[in-house]
Amino acid sequence: MKTTKDTNILRIKGEDVKEEEDIVVVEYPFTIFLNDRELITLLCSPGSLRELTVGFLYSEGFIDDDSHIQAIEIDEEKGIAYVNIENRRVLAEKLQGKRTITSGCGKGTLFYNVLDSFKSKKIERPLDIEIEEIKDLMRQFSRKSQLFLNTGGVHSCALCSKSDILVFEEDIGRHNALDKVLGRAFLDRMDLSDKLVLTSGRISSEMLIKSAKRGIPAIISRSAPTSLSVELARELNILVVGFARGEKMNIYSSFPS
Amino acid sequence: MKTTKDTNILRIKGEDVKEEEDIVVVEYPFTIFLNDRELITLLCSPGSLRELTVGFLYSEGFIDDDSHIQAIEIDEEKGIAYVNIENRRVLAEKLQGKRTITSGCGKGTLFYNVLDSFKSKKIERPLDIEIEEIKDLMRQFSRKSQLFLNTGGVHSCALCSKSDILVFEEDIGRHNALDKVLGRAFLDRMDLSDKLVLTSGRISSEMLIKSAKRGIPAIISRSAPTSLSVELARELNILVVGFARGEKMNIYSSFPS
Numbered sequence: 001m002k003t004t005k006d007t008n009i010l011r012i013k014g015e016d017v018k019e020e021e022d023i024v025v026v027e028y029p030f031t032i033f034l035n036d037r038e039l040i041t042l043l044c045s046p047g048s049l050r051e052l053t054v055g056f057l058y059s060e061g062f063i064d065d066d067s068h069i070q071a072i073e074i075d076e077e078k079g080i081a082y083v084n085i086e087n088r089r090v091l092a093e094k095l096q097g098k099r100t101i102t103s104g105c106g107k108g109t110l111f112y113n114v115l116d117s118f119k120s121k122k123i124e125r126p127l128d129i130e131i132e133e134i135k136d137l138m139r140q141f142s143r144k145s146q147l148f149l150n151t152g153g154v155h156s157c158a159l160c161s162k163s164d165i166l167v168f169e170e171d172i173g174r175h176n177a178l179d180k181v182l183g184r185a186f187l188d189r190m191d192l193s194d195k196l197v198l199t200s201g202r203i204s205s206e207m208l209i210k211s212a213k214r215g216i217p218a219i220i221s222r223s224a225p226t227s228l229s230v231e232l233a234r235e236l237n238i239l240v241v242g243f244a245r246g247e248k249m250n251i252y253s254s255f256p257s
Numbered sequence: 258m259k260t261t262k263d264t265n266i267l268r269i270k271g272e273d274v275k276e277e278e279d280i281v282v283v284e285y286p287f288t289i290f291l292n293d294r295e296l297i298t299l300l301c302s303p304g305s306l307r308e309l310t311v312g313f314l315y316s317e318g319f320i321d322d323d324s325h326i327q328a329i330e331i332d333e334e335k336g337i338a339y340v341n342i343e344n345r346r347v348l349a350e351k352l353q354g355k356r357t358i359t360s361g362c363g364k365g366t367l368f369y370n371v372l373d374s375f376k377s378k379k380i381e382r383p384l385d386i387e388i389e390e391i392k393d394l395m396r397q398f399s400r401k402s403q404l405f406l407n408t409g410g411v412h413s414c415a416l417c418s419k420s421d422i423l424v425f426e427e428d429i430g431r432h433n434a435l436d437k438v439l440g441r442a443f444l445d446r447m448d449l450s451d452k453l454v455l456t457s458g459r460i461s462s463e464m465l466i467k468s469a470k471r472g473i474p475a476i477i478s479r480s481a482p483t484s485l486s487v488e489l490a491r492e493l494n495i496l497v498v499g500f501a502r503g504e505k506m507n508i509y510s511s512f513p514s
Binding site for chain 2: 004005007009010011012013014017022024025026027028029043131153172202204205206223224225226227228229230247248249250251252255
């Protein structure tokens, strides 16, 4: 399914007015049914829907590393995922749980409370990475993003080793993009304890918590972190780098020694 | 309460590494209790909390123009709003309703279904505005935003007449910023049928729906609209302008004649 759509617009430039064809980014309503129950409708970019489904369920705690997914069926045309998982007890608890709603760019209706984040594991082995390696990863990330950024409305997210981008996703929501990346990691049973998350968007507490829950020791962004994410990162020994562009970056936590 | 916070960072510039004090934008968990029931925790910028509370309840349909708010008490330190409203029947229905969750930058857990949007009133009297007036409003908007944009992480939103900015708000989430603006409009009982919304962020379907529900005939953004918002806007006769910067803009719907 296409992630952009042609549309007629009036393009204004000073006194100049032209009717033209332009592209807009597709916003796609995508509903997840979990064990025959309607769980949620995400508004997302229509790609990597299996990854998004799994990543969302994983981020929100409906599945964990040991969960068995019995079936996932994606109806792309209707925008529906049908998922069956074991672990109905957890599910019942979750569905009664409280919601924390997001501020950030991206879906982020986190079913878990902000304070739950402190139950995320502290990082025991901080990532041993050099500043030059971060610069190089961000160069790779920018190159990859530029291939797709033609509508001005998409966030990129990647999962990397210290030298290479392993998973790359884009979405109109930065939380969706991260969930797609984490969903792919789940499906591939990747070890995340020595990986980094790269994102084009702001590092809010929710972005940090999603990563922390997976034991990922570092998150790097082209834009800013929030106060809460910096506090959480310091608590959890997670490396947070913001404004990583070209030769510049700001390190907010887990300062390299 | 301050919307930014000082924090120590390592600033990297090429080979140069300096420990410096910098500012990060505050991300503030803010919980709304409605008629003694915990409704939601928003992650927001800590300002205009009364506006945010009212605007959120208004956008999500818990209150409408005729609702009577019996009490609003804001505990800024704890980050809690206690609200009592009449209209318990609507409330009960809402609390059992379905959720559509957002893609966009900003909270956007809309309790209403995307399709509900079509029940929003069609705009009967399109806004009669000239392109030069839009450029002038965006100039005012940029000037106002620049006063505050020192952390690289905040969205601005304004409500305007054809010549003036009437309400201006900022928040880490663009939905919060819009809710703050709409909350102020609600408290002031403003007529919105001849007003415009200006936003620094993407026009997603949710941003459009929030405006449409209030009968606002125009929404103008410095960045892009999504496909869904353009479709909805054409359906509802709402003027959508994107990429409005300096002398340029793209008009996506309700083309001026």
